[in-house]
Amino acid sequence: MKNTLLIIFVLFIAAQIIQTPRDNPLSDPQKEIQAPKEVHAVLKKACYDCHSNQVQYPWYANVAPVSWMISRHVDTARQWVNFSVWEDYTQEEKEKKLKEIFRAAYAAMPLSSYMAMHEKANITMEERKLIRDWTGVRK
Ligand code: HEC
Structure with missing residues (x-):
């Protein structure tokens, strides 16, 4: 038992050597998606921590294997x-992505593991509907 714990501990320490990027590539603010304030606020609090170059990494993003x-x-x-x-996408790409957002905003997104750790990302049905209506996609 003592040895097992020791092995787990050593593996955990060794795992820290494998660092993965926690970056936010520089991008032109002009290229950012434009949306009405209330829609943008929802995207920002529920989606930007993965789908943007403005990811706010929590402290545990430094700890393998969570990192x-x-x-x-x-x-x-x-x-x-x-x-x-967003503005780097072609019109065709934008339309395709809006359709995906329309679908994902209904339930799939944000990831549930993320919502478990981030209260602010637990968006309501009204907020989901706000995103869906904004995409302009009809069922
Ligand atoms: C914790 C990180 C995270 C957050 C927060 C997040 N997403 Fe995602 N999203 C992902 C990942 C990872 C995938 C790829 C899923 C896959 O490959 O199965 C994805 C995929 C998508 C897709 C592609 C289609 C699909 O359903 O796989 C869309 C659209 C999307 N997300 C929209 C959103 C929107 C809108 C929000 C906010 C309401 C959001 N995401 C929040 C991580 C996130």
């Missing part, structure tokens, strides 16, 4: 949609 998970989430999320570079 690995967070980096992966941010990385994949930015590939799907990055609100900080």
Whole structure:
């Protein structure tokens, strides 16, 4: 038992050597998504910690293996949609992403593991509807 704990401890310390990026690439503020104030406020509090270049990393984002998970989430999320570079997308891409946002805002997003750690991201049905209506997508 003592040895098992020791091994776990050593693995945990060793894991810290593998650092993953916790970055916020510089991007032109002009490229950021434009939305009515109340919509933007919801996106900012519930989505920006993964889908933007303005991620506020918590202290535990420095601790492996949680740091690995967070980096992966941010990385994949930015590939799907990055609100900080919205104006870099073509009209076609924007329309496709708005459709995805319309769908994701209904329930899938934000990730539940994230909501468990961030009270502010527990958005209400009204706030979800606000996002959905803003996308202009019809069912
Ligand atoms: C904790 C990080 C995190 C937050 C916060 C978050 N997302 Fe995501 N999002 C992801 C990840 C990771 C994926 C990729 C999911 C996959 O590959 O299955 C994703 C995928 C998406 C997609 C692509 C389609 C889909 O459903 O997979 C959309 C659209 C999306 N998110 C919108 C949003 C919106 C809108 C918000 C805020 C209401 C939000 N996300 C909040 C991490 C996040």
